[in-house]
Amino acid sequence: TPVIRVAIAGYGNLGRGAQAAIKQSPDMQLVCVFSRRDPASVTLIDPSVPVYAMDDVAQYKDDIDVLILCGGSKSDLPEQGPAFAGLFNIVDSFDTHAKIPEYFAALDAPAKKANKVAMLSVGWDPGLFSINRLYGEAILPVGETYTFWGKGLSQGHSDAVRRVGGVKSGVQYTLPSEPAMARVRNGEQPTLTTREKHTRECYIVLADGADADTVRNTIVTMPDYFVDYDTKVHFIDQQTFESEHGKMPHGGFVIRSGVSGMDNETNNQVLEFSLKLGSNPEFTASVLVAYARATYKMSQAGETGARTVLDVAPGLLSPKSPAQLRKELL
Numbered sequence: 001t002p003v004i005r006v007a008i009a010g011y012g013n014l015g016r017g018a019q020a021a022i023k024q025s026p027d028m029q030l031v032c033v034f035s036r037r038d039p040a041s042v043t044l045i046d047p048s049v050p051v052y053a054m055d056d057v058a059q060y061k062d063d064i065d066v067l068i069l070c071g072g073s074k075s076d077l078p079e080q081g082p083a084f085a086g087l088f089n090i091v092d093s094f095d096t097h098a099k100i101p102e103y104f105a106a107l108d109a110p111a112k113k114a115n116k117v118a119m120l121s122v123g124w125d126p127g128l129f130s131i132n133r134l135y136g137e138a139i140l141p142v143g144e145t146y147t148f149w150g151k152g153l154s155q156g157h158s159d160a161v162r163r164v165g166g167v168k169s170g171v172q173y174t175l176p177s178e179p180a181m182a183r184v185r186n187g188e189q190p191t192l193t194t195r196e197k198h199t200r201e202c203y204i205v206l207a208d209g210a211d212a213d214t215v216r217n218t219i220v221t222m223p224d225y226f227v228d229y230d231t232k233v234h235f236i237d238q239q240t241f242e243s244e245h246g247k248m249p250h251g252g253f254v255i256r257s258g259v260s261g262m263d264n265e266t267n268n269q270v271l272e273f274s275l276k277l278g279s280n281p282e283f284t285a286s287v288l289v290a291y292a293r294a295t296y297k298m299s300q301a302g303e304t305g306a307r308t309v310l311d312v313a314p315g316l317l318s319p320k321s322p323a324q325l326r327k328e329l330l
């Protein structure tokens with residue numbers, strides 16, 4: 001089986017996780033890392049590959065089979081996704097749910113024109129949780145679906161707060177409502193608003209001279225990320241930040257509570273998929289790398305344009321052949 005030549009664009013939490021995940025993938029070779037920073041200032045967890053300037057990506061278009069975009073969804077991917085989809089097969093973790101349809105269209109046109117595949121919104125939510133919401137609705141059409149996250153650190157929301165003027169360091173934790181989860185688990189099938197399901201807590205180190213009230217207000221009113229939630233913002237010093245907020249655990253579950261059978265003899269059915277993540281970014285990067293494999297295969301089969309995880313046959317994720325999978329996993 002051919003070795004898939006991959007590269008990483010953007011070297012943060014996800015970028016580091018992608019390098020580690022590629023090292024676990026014998027059918028892949030990491031060609032290089034691209035960064036907007038001075039390449040000499042970017043320290044890789046494994047310095048065995050070169051770091052190049054992001055502006056030079058086009059020079060390497062014939063050396064890379066799949067480019068893994070590890071930038072932030074709030075402001076990096078909206079610019080990098082459409083630009084790189086016209087040059088490479090790409091895979092990214094774009095997770096601003098409300099903007100996925102427009103982002104899909106923004107990738108589809110350049111990817112089709114370049115005869116490439118652009119695999120967007122790969123990860124766990126959107127991603128594996130999306131797949132399980134689909135299973136739930138397709139298999140149990142009479143029922144309700146619920147998604148709960150945390151308690152844990154959201155990379156997307158943390159990236160978003162780090163982009164706020166006056167923020168030096170920042171993370172965001174998502175907390176699920178225990179009463180809401182209890183009602184779902186005992187089969188009440190409640191109608192829950194966004195605000196009733198989760199709250200959000202941010203821990204921020206202010207840049208010198210920044211105004212705390214201005215930063216707090218910018219965060220809690222932020223469309224798509226915080227405005228629909230009750231959000232607390234705590235200001236701490238850098239030393240506390242580094243000692244107490246270095247780990248990035250997360251997790252959650254999708255539950256479909258439904259019924260089957262004829263009207264007067266229905267049976268309750270529950271489909272549930274859960275994740276417990278010691279490292280949110282490393283898990284997400286592992287999903288990106290598996291879908292980079294599928295993206296490569298789909299491109300080799302002649303597919304072009306934008307795709308999401310809902311378009312990918314599961315067998316394409318595996319390095320094993322279809323015959324091996326039938327033998328081992330069916």
Ligand SMILES: NC(=O)C1=CN([C@@H]2O[C@H](COP(=O)(O)OP(=O)(O)OC[C@H]3O[C@@H](n4cnc5c(N)ncnc54)[C@H](OP(=O)(O)O)[C@@H]3O)[C@@H](O)[C@H]2O)C=CC1
Nearest residue numbers: 010011012013014035036071072073123124125155156159
């Ligand atoms: N779909 C899903 O389930 C998930 C999606 N995500 C998405 O992944 C995105 C990326 O998350 P994450 O990797 O944690 O974001 P980071 O903030 O760690 O990195 C984002 C970008 O910032 C730049 N950067 C990183 N470190 C530094 C630094 N020290 N100084 C200056 N710039 C830096 C890098 O670009 P450069 O190298 O070019 O400077 C990097 O690509 C999130 O925004 C989220 O949307 C994350 C988890 C799950």
Ligand SMILES: N[C@@H](C[C@H]1CC(C(=O)O)=NO1)C(=O)O
Nearest residue numbers: 095125126149154155156174
């Ligand atoms: N995209 C999320 C992955 C999950 C976590 C989450 C949240 O805590 O709001 N929503 O979806 C992330 O960036 O971590």
